[in-house]
Amino acid sequence: MNLLDIKELRAALREDGKEILKGVNLKVRTGELHAIMGPNGSGKSTLANVVMGNPKYEITSGKIRFKNKTINDLSVDQRARLGIFMSFQYPQEISGIRLRSFLISASHNLKNDEPILKKSRELERLADEIGIGREFIDRYLNLGFSGGEKKKTEIMQMHFLKPDLAILDEIDSGLDVDAMRSIATSIRNFRSPENGVILITHYERLLEYIEPDYVHIYVDGSIVMTGGPELARDIEERGYERNWKSYREA
Amino acid sequence: MEKTLNLEHNKYKMVSPLRRELEIPDYRDRDFLVSSEPLGNAMSVFVSNRYSEYRKLGFPRWKRVDISKMVLPPVSPKNGKHYPDPYVKPIKWLTSEEVELLDNLDFEGSDRKLLLLGDIFFDTGYFVSVPSGIHLKEPYIFNREEMNSSISSNLFVAGKGSKMKIVLNSTGRGKWSLQNNRFLLKRESSIDLLVVNGLSKSDFSFLNNFYLLEAGARLNVYEVSYGGGVLASYHMGVAAGEESRTVFEPVFMAYGDSKIDLQYIARVKSARSQAIIDGTGVVMDRGHSIFRGTVDLKKGSRGATGKEHSSVMVLSREARTDAIPSLLVDENEVNASHAATVGSLDEEKIFYLMSRGLTREEALKFIIKGTFDPVLGKVVELFPDHSRGLDRVFA
Numbered sequence: 001m002n003l004l005d006i007k008e009l010r011a012a013l014r015e016d017g018k019e020i021l022k023g024v025n026l027k028v029r030t031g032e033l034h035a036i037m038g039p040n041g042s043g044k045s046t047l048a049n050v051v052m053g054n055p056k057y058e059i060t061s062g063k064i065r066f067k068n069k070t071i072n073d074l075s076v077d078q079r080a081r082l083g084i085f086m087s088f089q090y091p092q093e094i095s096g097i098r099l100r101s102f103l104i105s106a107s108h109n110l111k112n113d114e115p116i117l118k119k120s121r122e123l124e125r126l127a128d129e130i131g132i133g134r135e136f137i138d139r140y141l142n143l144g145f146s147g148g149e150k151k152k153t154e155i156m157q158m159h160f161l162k163p164d165l166a167i168l169d170e171i172d173s174g175l176d177v178d179a180m181r182s183i184a185t186s187i188r189n190f191r192s193p194e195n196g197v198i199l200i201t202h203y204e205r206l207l208e209y210i211e212p213d214y215v216h217i218y219v220d221g222s223i224v225m226t227g228g229p230e231l232a233r234d235i236e237e238r239g240y241e242r243n244w245k246s247y248r249e250a
Numbered sequence: 251m252e253k254t255l256n257l258e259h260n261k262y263k264m265v266s267p268l269r270r271e272l273e274i275p276d277y278r279d280r281d282f283l284v285s286s287e288p289l290g291n292a293m294s295v296f297v298s299n300r301y302s303e304y305r306k307l308g309f310p311r312w313k314r315v316d317i318s319k320m321v322l323p324p325v326s327p328k329n330g331k332h333y334p335d336p337y338v339k340p341i342k343w344l345t346s347e348e349v350e351l352l353d354n355l356d357f358e359g360s361d362r363k364l365l366l367l368g369d370i371f372f373d374t375g376y377f378v379s380v381p382s383g384i385h386l387k388e389p390y391i392f393n394r395e396e397m398n399s400s401i402s403s404n405l406f407v408a409g410k411g412s413k414m415k416i417v418l419n420s421t422g423r424g425k426w427s428l429q430n431n432r433f434l435l436k437r438e439s440s441i442d443l444l445v446v447n448g449l450s451k452s453d454f455s456f457l458n459n460f461y462l463l464e465a466g467a468r469l470n471v472y473e474v475s476y477g478g479g480v481l482a483s484y485h486m487g488v489a490a491g492e493e494s495r496t497v498f499e500p501v502f503m504a505y506g507d508s509k510i511d512l513q514y515i516a517r518v519k520s521a522r523s524q525a526i527i528d529g530t531g532v533v534m535d536r537g538h539s540i541f542r543g544t545v546d547l548k549k550g551s552r553g554a555t556g557k558e559h560s561s562v563m564v565l566s567r568e569a570r571t572d573a574i575p576s577l578l579v580d581e582n583e584v585n586a587s588h589a590a591t592v593g594s595l596d597e598e599k600i601f602y603l604m605s606r607g608l609t610r611e612e613a614l615k616f617i618i619k620g621t622f623d624p625v626l627g628k629v630v631e632l633f634p635d636h637s638r639g640l641d642r643v644f645a
Contacts, residue, residue: 080604097620
């Protein structure tokens, strides 16, 4: 089943009109894991933000369809309620909001009507499984968390909210080998024939632990090449420095 | 009298600005006579002396808060309602010695006229004196509405090594209210004070609090202000004894057409004392907040720490906030700092919360509640039975 279908998507920064997405095409079906790789500043995070609906960006042309519904004009929360989740490269630190009460409220909005106590226990189980202390659940959202703890918490949120499509924006940045392995295991456990995952990353490292179905090379605001896991290994060996224009034209 | 601003350095003294006055109907001699009944002899002399000074002053014309439309409430005779506690008695029956203490705790307040008005025309007032070494778990509650009071004047004395909690709740539907409260914290004593100012749309509410701390005393003041109307709240803490600690942690939310004017002065006259002012607020609609925090480290405060910080979030174009931090230092070897931040809503935080399925309104509520949670959390812990509903007000 088609989950996400992006066609000729162009988007610009609302503030100054600078175009960042320059005609993106991408299709994700249930059960698939896509890796999007690209150099710094190519606009990978912007793609994640535009799909999630960050009002900082304006779609200038093209379409985003999710579960066969055009979502260009939907608000961020409406997209979340349809089943899209995004993990942030730099998760926001928010004082005064405790992770447990925030996630329980969020899951209630996502039509999870299980009793609060059950949800609470589920969070504790997930914290144990992902390897962050239970005390983090009752701390203020990401406040004072290390880089690794923030990323683990993002993954915990994904498991708890059970989205149909998870877009993980540089979930591997700033992680040591052990944390990377643990997050990779957690992403593998999340995968199912009913959901899809988009991994946005610079490096092939994470893909050593998670086998993607497709690897897309993303340069200067669009996908220039699509292949299998071997493409990631090729990037690791030869880097991004090459004439992508000719690939695109081909 | 402890003046709000008292700048002196060697032979130099500050020039006081001229006081601008309003012409609004005031109490007359007849009102004074009505309100002076019944009073003990010592208090009668005290009140008469104050009235001589009161008559010479007009009401203040303030730059930021307009009180020209306020109407004073009718005066009432002094209320003699019994407060069922062995350490409490009506202030009108103070002895000469106790009146001398009241006189010694004299201060300027948000304005001298208003302070004197409270000292003279109070309808309700109590003297709370907790003996040395007594640790009280239950707080003293002074609730304006329950006491049916417009003007009150209270005196609190925490005996050596004693501990007490106090709740002053001025939330009510009255249009005009004024409270004067004086606190003496004797050596090693401790007071936790919760002040709740819930304002109605057309309220004028005034508060003048003065705290004198002896050596090793501990004072924590949590002031929670919200609603419409006009509030002018004034707190002055004076650390007279060494190694005392004064903490003011106000939270406020101005909405509708309200004006919330908060002033905190932490004056340190003794060595190694601490003075901390940390305010958090949100302004929205056409609300206007004024936050003045002054840390005043006087000569003799060697080794003292003074910190002043305020953070205000502005949620609408018409809302306004003035942050006026002051740091006055007349001693070497002190640790002093101040910072004020005024900001609008962080849209990236809203985006983050909405990406988890919260609507914009819900995300906003979470952020506002989160802004106040660190202080309100302490309030709930200290005053579990008297802070119900505050979390709802602040979300």
